[in-house]
Amino acid sequence: MIRLEYFIALAFALYFVGLYCLATKRNMIRLVLGIEILINAANLNFIAFSAYRAEGFVDPLAHSTVIISIAVAGCVSAAALALIVYAYKHYGTLDIRKLRQLRE
């Protein structure tokens, strides 16, 4: 059986990949992907912990949390993409650094 530590290490790696994506990418669609990676890191953590709680037992609480969290992540992406469509209409670009109307 694979040890729990590997799953947690992978979750942390995913979390940092997501943060790196958000910090460096300029394309707004890629930012949405970064957010998805962050949320999936947390979901993976939940699943790993629930499977290793006790021998031969998987905690349903964590699974229901993950299912709801996937749905919520979908809502966030939908809202983000809707805003990106409007941002593209106004600015004519997907580059987040070109959105500078508010800086004074």
Added chain:
Amino acid sequence: MFSPPLDIILLFAVTTPMVGWCTSKSRFKSFCGLYVIIGLSISAYALYSILHEALVSPVRIPVSIDYLRSSLKIDALGVFMAATIIAIGIFTAIYSLRFMAKDVGISLYYTLLMFMIAGMIGVVFANDFFTLFIFWELMSISSYILVAFRKHNPEPVEAGLKYLVMGAVGSASLLFGISLIYGLAGTLNFEALASALAGAKGSWLYLASLLVFIGFGIKAAIVPLHAWLPDAYSAAPSSISAILSAVVTETGIYALCRIFFAIFNPALVEWPIIFAILSVITMAFGNIVALLQMDLKRLLAYSSLGHIGYMLVGLAAGNQLGLTGTILHIFNHALMKGVAFLCVGAIIYRLGAGRLDEIAGVGRKMPITTVAFGISLFALTGMPPLNGFISELTLFMASVQAGMAWLGIAIVLNSALSAGYYLRVIRALIQPAKSKEIKNVKETPALMLIPICIMTIFILLFGIWPDPILEFARKAAAVLPYAT
């Protein structure tokens, strides 16, 4: 299902688009608004009817013999926050009847407003992390869309996108922190976690609490995590800025109170000193940057940061008095900043401009609005007969009691500093008119004046006679077990 007040709001939120669709052909445009106000009023009555029961012992939902199974717990702190949220929601909805009348998609505006209020009430009633997270996201997603509601302008879309990206990172960090807590304790229920983590120590607990802190801190706009706040407040419609500033950011502070004083023992995790440093940074940054602002809504946004700093003082002090001060300041700040944003909205509605040099002299044409605005600004400064003074005094006393007198001195200095820009606004309002547009400005419409006036009366009332609300805040703070 989720306790009467929350059920009623959710029911009305789901049915508002249908009402909007049915009445879209009629000439009476504000039917949706009236429907929402009725819903909020019924919910306020439902909250009042469980108030006494909740103050004696927490109401658990679903009712079960095994108390660990209840996902909602309505205690004094929850009732206090929910009452504040519903009150601000009603005032904002009344104000929006006229303020948003010319916008398209008004039924969706009210639906999102209701979902945002439902989300906040769910957060303050939640008794496990799972419920808290769902309602937290309900509140967050509605607020992202509401900030970008006037999507035909570029600024709101940009601000909404910025808010969404930062908020989503916060939510993801929160979820990651929750997953680590779940791994440590094997449960998500607050009471079970409190007993499982009592006396626990170690680097995993630090990490989990740090991630949860980042999640709530982004929403509460604590300074290194505040970048979304000035843009979101200045680009959102003024009624939404009012509710965001009055209760949505404060929900983050509430969550910090609940998590750090009912689950993690703050003394074990060594958070007080971090809270103290962050509070000084937050209040100093907010007040100093506000001095440089010319745009009224941006100025008020930075002043919100200053007040978030004051609220953190209570968390840093960590004693009963400090938490009372924080909770009382959440309520008082909701009233004061609500009035201030609604008045700015009224000025923008009549004049079409919100910069300090453009509004010069508008006070002579809009006397009632200006008086209310002036009172709210004096209250924000912390002037004695008004309500802001009471809570800032409580926070000052708490910091002295906790042996952190330097924090109390920081509050006093920052209040003095903040007078610098509040007085500048008042001066701009009452000086002689310069431009021609000012000559034709009329007083704010009566429908928008009603909530402003009622809230201003509350500011005066709770400043002169603070005993009942102070007593309520003390009861609310008493439910947090780790306060010293």
